[in-house]
Amino acid sequence: MKKTIMVVDDDASVRESVNKVLREAGYETAMAAGGLEAVVRFDSGSVDLVLLDIGLPNQNGWETCRHLAREHSDTSIIVMTGQPGQFKPALASGAAALMEKPLDAHELLHTIQLLLGKQKESGPGGSNGTFYYVGA
Numbered sequence: 001m002k003k004t005i006m007v008v009d010d011d012a013s014v015r016e017s018v019n020k021v022l023r024e025a026g027y028e029t030a031m032a033a034g035g036l037e038a039v040v041r042f043d044s045g046s047v048d049l050v051l052l053d054i055g056l057p058n059q060n061g062w063e064t065c066r067h068l069a070r071e072h073s074d075t076s077i078i079v080m081t082g083q084p085g086q087f088k089p090a091l092a093s094g095a096a097a098l099m100e101k102p103l104d105a106h107e108l109l110h111t112i113q114l115l116l117g118k119q120k121e122s123g124p125g126g127s128n129g130t131f132y133y134v135g136a
Contacts, residue, residue, distance in 0.1 A: 009053040035059030069094025076115040095130035
């Protein structure tokens with residue numbers, strides 16, 4: 001069964017480019033342009049991992065991350081940002097990984113594979129306490 005990854009970014013070009021990389025790697029995808037849309041879409045479907053930008057309209061990425069981490073603790077969240085110095089906020093918000101933009105497709109896919117593997121090993125709790133940081 002294919003894993004489903006939700007891509008949450010207000011920049012349509014980022015969503016589409018990440019979507020293309022994920023689909024070519026064999027993943028199903030769900031898209032959201034804002035934080036509230038991500039919460040609604042997440043609650044209505046099966047999502048295995050979330051790629052989440054922090055600069056979002058209507059509910060910022062940190063609020064969205066905290067909500068998803070609290071309500072869906074078995075799903076790993078990778079925070080994506082172009083802002084430097086976001087390691088501590090990402091860790092505090094419940095993210096399993098932080099990736100700085102511009103994203104490297106190979107690093108992204110590698111981090112996703114690690115996190116999905118950890119979910120399988122650890123069951124609920126997603127990343128089992130391990131935090132991944134991938135700098136630009």
